[in-house]
Amino acid sequence: MTYELVIRGGTIVDGLGGEPFVGDVAVSAGVIAAIGQVDEPGTREIDAAGLLVTPGFVDLHTHYDGQAIWSDRLTPSSAHGVTTVVMGNCGVGFAPCRPEDHDVLVDVMAGVEDIPGVVMVDGLPWHWETFPEFLDALETRHRDIDVAALLPHSPLRVYVMGQRGVDREPATAEDLAMMRKLAAEAVQAGALGFASSRFTLHKTESGRPIPSYDADRAEIEAIARGVDDAGGGLIQFVPDLVAGDYEPVLRTVFEVAAEVGLPVTFTLAIGNAGDPFFLDALTMVEKANIDGGEITAQIFPRPIGLVLGLELSGNPFVMYPSYQELASLPLAERVAEMRKPEVRQRILSDQPAGEGHPLMFAAQAFEWMFPLSDPPNYEPPQSESIASRARARGVSPLEEAYDRLLDNDGHAMLLVTLANFRDGTLDTVAELIRRDDVVLGLGDGGAHYGMICDASFPTYMLTHWSRDRAAGRLAVAEAVRELTSVPARVAGLADRGRIAVGYKADLNVIDHDALRLHRPVIAYDLPAGGRRLDQSAEGYVATVVSGEIIAENGTPTDARPGKLIRGRRPAPTA
Numbered sequence: 001m002t003y004e005l006v007i008r009g010g011t012i013v014d015g016l017g018g019e020p021f022v023g024d025v026a027v028s029a030g031v032i033a034a035i036g037q038v039d040e041p042g043t044r045e046i047d048a049a050g051l052l053v054t055p056g057f058v059d060l061h062t063h064y065d066g067q068a069i070w071s072d073r074l075t076p077s078s079a080h081g082v083t084t085v086v087m088g089n090c091g092v093g094f095a096p097c098r099p100e101d102h103d104v105l106v107d108v109m110a111g112v113e114d115i116p117g118v119v120m121v122d123g124l125p126w127h128w129e130t131f132p133e134f135l136d137a138l139e140t141r142h143r144d145i146d147v148a149a150l151l152p153h154s155p156l157r158v159y160v161m162g163q164r165g166v167d168r169e170p171a172t173a174e175d176l177a178m179m180r181k182l183a184a185e186a187v188q189a190g191a192l193g194f195a196s197s198r199f200t201l202h203k204t205e206s207g208r209p210i211p212s213y214d215a216d217r218a219e220i221e222a223i224a225r226g227v228d229d230a231g232g233g234l235i236q237f238v239p240d241l242v243a244g245d246y247e248p249v250l251r252t253v254f255e256v257a258a259e260v261g262l263p264v265t266f267t268l269a270i271g272n273a274g275d276p277f278f279l280d281a282l283t284m285v286e287k288a289n290i291d292g293g294e295i296t297a298q299i300f301p302r303p304i305g306l307v308l309g310l311e312l313s314g315n316p317f318v319m320y321p322s323y324q325e326l327a328s329l330p331l332a333e334r335v336a337e338m339r340k341p342e343v344r345q346r347i348l349s350d351q352p353a354g355e356g357h358p359l360m361f362a363a364q365a366f367e368w369m370f371p372l373s374d375p376p377n378y379e380p381p382q383s384e385s386i387a388s389r390a391r392a393r394g395v396s397p398l399e400e401a402y403d404r405l406l407d408n409d410g411h412a413m414l415l416v417t418l419a420n421f422r423d424g425t426l427d428t429v430a431e432l433i434r435r436d437d438v439v440l441g442l443g444d445g446g447a448h449y450g451m452i453c454d455a456s457f458p459t460y461m462l463t464h465w466s467r468d469r470a471a472g473r474l475a476v477a478e479a480v481r482e483l484t485s486v487p488a489r490v491a492g493l494a495d496r497g498r499i500a501v502g503y504k505a506d507l508n509v510i511d512h513d514a515l516r517l518h519r520p521v522i523a524y525d526l527p528a529g530g531r532r533l534d535q536s537a538e539g540y541v542a543t544v545v546s547g548e549i550i551a552e553n554g555t556p557t558d559a560r561p562g563k564l565i566r567g568r569r570p571a572p573t574a
Contacts, residue, residue, distance in 0.1 A: 096134070097158070151194040239267065365418065369414050463516070
């Protein structure tokens with residue numbers, strides 16, 4: 001016989017944490033057909049001698065709800081070995097939605113996920129109203145990797161309650177019954193579960209809290225019971241990370257999950273300083289799991305933060321009236337103006353018009369702000385912070401930030417490490433990513449186009465955490481396990497995330513020694529010419545989805561085998 005694809009002589013990393021071994025992997029009909037010594041030929045063969053062969057990576061937390069409609073490539077994720085993404089997170093998305101509420105959901109997504117409204121207006125055809133119809137629209141599109149979706153809470157609330165939902169009024173008994181019914185309908189159509197958020201900073205572009213923000217226990221329970229009515233699924237939740245006190249909201253979600261019998265994954269952030277509230281949350285997780293729950297804290301394996309620059313959505317002066325006078329100029333003209341001593345002095349002497357705005361806090365967190373080099377250093381020494389550099393120069397942090405923004409003719413970027421960088425290191429992250437009740441996520445691919453580019457974290461795991469970092473290094477098998485079988489299990493997708501006969505043939509061939517992460521770049525490839533941050537890597541020799549090669553040596557092929565995943569998937573039978 002002849003296989004469709006044979007990957008020969010690679011170091012196979014099975015995705016379960018097992019000891020890597022040298023062997024061949026053969027693929028037939030989109031699944032793994034043989035492992036070990038494969039004597040039969042392949043229609044296509046890859047020489048993987050000296051290279052890693054891993055399962056395709058699974059990203060639990062993305063926002064490709066729009067990009068999966070208007071684009072056939074889900075980058076940056078697919079450029080970093082990701083072959084399956086889950087979207088609908090944070091309880092925001094585009095379905096269900098009546099025509100009269102399109103502007104409401106655009107306002108929510110623009111505010112929460114930094115997707116320009118004009119991009120959504122131009123890129124979304126709105127060929128759907130219900131959530132099942134949205135899944136149908138996703139299914140008609142060919143793309144490079146697989147997508148799965150959670151039912152988002154805020155659109156559901158607005159669909160059921162109209163303006164009362166937007167205004168965050170309490171749901172009536174009739175509202176709750178309808179939410180339960182529609183949640184069951186969504187899961188029956190293929191949703192993996194539902195997502196919600198109580199995060200204070202999740203606000204609409206017009207500045208209001210998102211519709212789900214004040215939802216009470218009865219509402220969470222009604223939706224959860226709807227999910228259970230249709231066979232079950234995952235609850236994804238964002239507590240109020242700013243308040244720091246996870247206990248009240250998480251307790252409600254954990255109790256509902258225990259009563260209904262659903263798993264939960266929630267966002268966990270590690271404060272850079274102050275009380276370690278995250279430890280209280282982990283104690284709650286431990287207790288819930290001892291009592292029979294299935295709870296995972298979802299963390300990001302490098303600092304949570306923002307990328308600032310003159311070409312991006314934010315910079316330390318973005319709300320200064322004197323800077324806003326120049327903001328619409330082409331970059332080269334703006335830089336030329338900002339280099340004039342009198343303009344520099346005027347901006348530095350100004351005050352922000354939006355004082356108190358959360359963006360201004362982040363954009364002037366100078367102790368946690370660093371020049372972003374190429375290759376990027378996501379664990380920089382504290383001596384490189386804007387504040388430390390300013391002290392060394394004898395200038396103010398504002399002056400240092402101003403000068404660094406003008407580097408590279410204004411193309412410079414600044415990284416703000418707002419969380420996970422406790423005491424200026426990733427040591428706490430190193431401890432947590434080894435826990436069985438912690439799962440990797442929060443890459444946010446498809447969102448925050450002008451301030452975040454974190455979907456590249458799989459490459460960071462394989463470089464920083466399993467090759468370059470001197471302390472707390474993970475074995476390659478451990479890192480791959482955290483990128484594959486663990487998130488696949490949490491999502492309920494047991495047909496992928498490991499190299500074994502019968503499993504989905506989503507694979508990566510990686511030159512681990514040569515693997516490199518590049519600094520983000522700005523691309524203007526969104527609908528209406530919208531701007532986004534993109535990030536590439538080198539060292540991915542091949543990425544395979546359902547047996548088809550979607551990229552070779554960093555260059556995408558014409559293959560678009562990615563499909564919509566409808567519902568949870570059982571493990572293949574022997």
